[in-house]
Amino acid sequence: MPAGETHMWTTLDLERDGKQHGFVRLPFSSDLSAYGTIPIPIACIRNGDGPTALLVAGSHGDEYEGQIALGKLARRIEPGEVRGRIVVLPALNYPAVAAGRRLSPLDEGNLNRLFPGKANGTPTQMIAHYVVSVLLPLSDLVIDLHSGGRSLAYYPCCLIRDGGIATETARLVELMQIFGAPVGSISDGAGGGASTTLSAAAQACGVPALTAELGGGGSFSPKGEAIATQGLCRVLRHVGILPNAQTEPPPPVRLMRVEGRDAFVYAPCRGIFEPCVEIGDSVHPGQCAGAIHPIDGPHRPPQAINFTRPGLVACRRFPALTNPGDCLFKLLSDVERT
Known part of the structure; x- marks a missing residue:
């Protein structure tokens, strides 16, 4: 062959x-x-x-x-x-x-x-x-x-x-x-x-x-x-x-x-992911996206996740248990009509 x-x-x-x-x-x-x-x-x-x-x-x-x-x-x-x-x-x-x-x-x-x-x-x-x-x-x-x-x-x-x-x-x-x-x-x-x-x-x-x-x-x-x-x-x-x-x-x-790689939000640590927004929501910079709760003891506070850019939430992580680098969200931006 x-x-x-x-x-x-x-x-x-x-x-x-x-x-x-x-x-x-x-x-x-x-x-x-x-x-x-x-x-x-x-x-x-x-x-x-x-x-x-x-x-x-x-x-x-x-x-x-x-x-x-x-x-x-x-x-x-x-x-x-x-x-x-x-x-x-x-x-x-x-x-x-x-x-x-x-x-x-x-x-x-x-x-x-x-x-x-x-x-x-x-x-x-x-x-x-x-x-x-x-x-x-x-x-x-x-x-x-x-x-x-x-x-x-x-x-x-x-x-x-x-x-x-x-x-x-x-x-x-x-x-x-x-x-x-x-x-x-x-x-x-x-x-x-x-x-x-x-x-x-x-x-x-x-x-x-x-x-x-x-x-x-x-x-x-x-x-x-x-x-x-x-x-x-x-x-x-x-x-x-x-x-x-x-x-x-x-x-x-x-x-x-999709406006480049910063349209994606990634988990910074391991823990239980608590989202604060739903797919289809419109978000703005600084808005709370969710939190990751540590699993190794209640003495450690959750780590807040904030959006750094505006957009529509196209997808959201589904499983709650999350590891560093997992994609939590993808945002889309409107195309300007000419």
């Missing part, structure tokens, strides 16, 4: 019209399965010529709204409704999904921090490489559905990366507004994923990408799933893949931006 060629394969013929359900096979040799594979669910709904949308959830296994929304869509949509192709992977990092974890139990890999991946890498790197080498070249649009997982509660947002040139950014903003989450967030990735996310990999391949954050806390938000379902249908209708989809008009979207 040539260097750099994927070792993964799918049981589907992605060029065939109709609806197919099957698997992408990830080779994984273990003590009890020498020639084993990990089956990653995939669906393809195709009807003639037209654009291709790649719809993804389950990059992190403990994020559930997107997994359910994509499962419903794959069952509901029939080929006659489609012009072009929809490729659906509701559990992209299947080992993490099966374990209910953010990271894969096979290699502790965080899929959305390992793009563009490696053909001969760890299992999670191989998944990322398959997406970049096989699926992105087929795609005209990517929508990647997330939530905060067990560690964060998220205000429903749709996120894009700066497009590099004004026309790319304008196109992404248009798609974000059609998706219709309450907040549309523009980021350069400086707070975490940088160039290692699926959206960054799609941008490098020239494919427009939307990312959604829909809930969190390791639970399921019906509101988040409804935002995803409506947003998906609106965008697919807009690009011509579901030309006759019945959708509600998008609600107003508050256009906001």
Whole structure:
């Protein structure tokens, strides 16, 4: 096999019209399965010529709204409704999904921090490489559905990366507004994923990408799933893949931006986190964000946490027990209209 060629394969013929359900096979040799594979669910709904949308959830296994929304869509949509192709992977990092974890139990890999991946890498790197080498070249649009997982509660947002040139950014903003989450967030990735996310990999391949954050806390938000379902249908209708989809008009979207690394508030010490604000709240510099209560004796006072900049609380730490460096909050700032 040539260097750099994927070792993964799918049981589907992605060029065939109709609806197919099957698997992408990830080779994984273990003590009890020498020639084993990990089956990653995939669906393809195709009807003639037209654009291709790649719809993804389950990059992190403990994020559930997107997994359910994509499962419903794959069952509901029939080929006659489609012009072009929809490729659906509701559990992209299947080992993490099966374990209910953010990271894969096979290699502790965080899929959305390992793009563009490696053909001969760890299992999670191989998944990322398959997406970049096989699926992105087929795609005209990517929508990647997330939530905060067990560690964060998220205000429903749709996120894009700066497009590099004004026309790319304008196109992404248009798609974000059609998706219709309450907040549309523009980021350069400086707070975490940088160039290692699926959206960054799609941008490098020239494919427009939307990312959604829909809930969190390791639970399921019906509101988040409804935002995803409506947003998906609106965008697919807009690009011509579901030309006759019945959708509600998008609600107003508050256009906001992640203003660098200081948009994030981190825990300075270990203890029990007591937040003083909720996701969706607007805050100002000097406002109390919360406190961290020491666990090694009541004689030690809690350490107060204050915001240093204004913004909207986009996400908040969910578990109470906190260690130094844990993200407590992310703030968004309004984009000034010109």
